[in-house]
Amino acid sequence: MTDIGAQKINKEACAWIAKLHGAAPSRQEREDLRAWIAQSSAHQSEIRRVAKLWGELDVLTELAVAVEAPAKKARWNVGGLSLLLHHRVLIGAVGCAALGLMAILFIPFKSANPAQQVVYTTMVGEQQLITLDDGSTVLLNTNSQATVDYTSAARTIYLDRGQAHFDVTSNPARPFRVFADRGMVRAVGTAFSVYLKGTLMEVTVTEGAVELSAVDKPVVDSKTLFGTSTVAGVEKLVVVKAGQNVTFDQQVKAIESMETVDATAISRKLSWREGLLKFSGAPLHDVVEEISRYTDISIVILDPGIRDLRIGGLFSVGEVEKMFEALEFSFGVRVDRINENLVHLAAATPDTPSQ
Incomplete structure (x- = not known):
């Protein structure tokens, strides 16, 4: 597979996670996702990889699952792919990190x-x-x-x-x-x-x-x-x-x-009350503006071409580095740390790694 093809699949996988974040998928969305996953093994492995990566970064993108009652785990079978969703208890997982930072x-x-x-x-x-x-x-x-x-x-x-x-x-x-x-x-x-x-x-x-x-x-x-x-x-x-x-x-x-x-949407808008920031397909400039309220680091988007890049995820308040890592690994954004108080964001290219 070419680099262009791999990047395309990665962007589509991220877009699916962002789209499904925070709401139970409709029947049409389930069918569309099944069709997307069925295109190739690369599609299947990429959506798994992205979901796992975000979990490891503690930037929690929830694949929305329709369940009858709250549970700690739910399994969603889509096109033969079994996606295991871990519903994390706030104070036991993300909440501890958030409380430690704020x-x-x-x-x-x-x-x-x-x-x-x-x-x-x-x-x-x-x-x-x-x-x-x-x-x-x-x-x-x-x-x-x-x-x-x-x-x-x-x-x-x-x-x-x-x-x-x-x-x-x-x-x-x-x-x-x-x-x-x-x-x-x-x-x-x-x-x-x-x-x-x-x-x-x-x-x-x-x-x-x-x-x-x-x-x-x-x-x-x-x-x-x-x-x-x-x-x-x-x-x-x-x-x-x-x-x-x-x-x-x-x-x-x-x-x-x-x-x-x-x-x-109300829960997402007021998630700050729980020490969390939730985004579901929000443009990058809005994400940066919101996260900047919780840090003294100045974050500047130098490349106007990525200002409207759609971002989906759930971040612990104050974990700015986790956001930077997510942008680098999943959204094709170059993060240049100019100094401890200034960060520049631009579109990543193969020849210009993040600093």
Whole structure:
């Protein structure tokens, strides 16, 4: 077989793994994969090799398997090829690695003074779980900051930067509000995440529903709002329900997009809560952007031809080297380590090995 033919089969095998990652395959997908595997023994061995390689790199690409109940192992027979899927327990496998690389702090919130404000901050590659005095929890993601202000009238949090997931204990008498610049999310008993990305505010609801509003004046200082139960200049925009994702443009005070997302996509989007990052056919530039949030290493894509290269896999947060290895071995990307804080990515060629 020529090098070109081998590269073609490798790319197709990687594409199959990326396509099937995170969702049970349809009947048509099973048939298509059977046909692909049946083309030659090279196809069969290559998909085995790629799956095994990713497992050895601890970059876990799951071949989706339809099973009736959760199990530690499932076997999928496709075209005579028996693919054994190991369902790894988070804390027993990947989770230990993730927890070792990212400091996850569990901090209770107790305020003897009803008007006291407490600021919580995470550094790059750090997470922090805060348990509030009403039982609600806040999980701060990497490089994030939030100020908590609980009074007898209201439960108010200001997200200064970054991303957080909120699991709210129901108490209609004390509204739970999250302010982020010109945006405000109001919840009663629900679970949702808020992500500040430049001028955009992204809200994803996993349980219940929240009310998203625009605030007349940007909240530049938590002291301008905290300690009050009412807020002036609020425009209610939309109710976001479980399974929905909405992006709010704070510059123009308008909804940029709103979509209903299936459970698999929600799990992938919020996998950071488990110390993991899941990708299913995401373009390389998006993968690099997301992983860069958890490291001080600057990753630069020099070759515009690979910016949209589709990547599928499951990475432990902080394991940047594992991602580099996966890109080199499975996606034909050259990784040049310029220094300890700078990495360049380009298309690999036979004469230019990675450095």
